[in-house]
Amino acid sequence: MGLNFFNAELKCSNCGKVLNSGDEIVVHITLPSQKKMPVGILDKVLSKHSDKVYCKKCSE
Numbered sequence: 937m938g939l940n941f942f943n944a945e946l947k948c949s950n951c952g953k954v955l956n957s958g959d960e961i962v963v964h965i966t967l968p969s970q971k972k973m974p975v976g977i978l979d980k981v982l983s984k985h986s987d988k989v990y991c992k993k994c995s996e
């Protein structure tokens with residue numbers, strides 16, 4: 937176990953690569969209504985609300 941910025945693991949939806957702090961990522965996310973706008977720790981919000989997350993390689 938090394939130092940890891942993320943509490944929850946974010947993985948690339950295409951290749952399954954684990955995305956770590958410092959990686960560039962591309963997120964496809966559907967914005968909810970303003971009342972339900974997610975606010976919180978970014979990685980948790982992403983893993984909960986994002987439709988797709990891609991590593992830089994798969995986003996190109």
Ligand SMILES: [Zn+2]
Nearest residue numbers: 948951991994
């Ligand atoms: Zn990938």
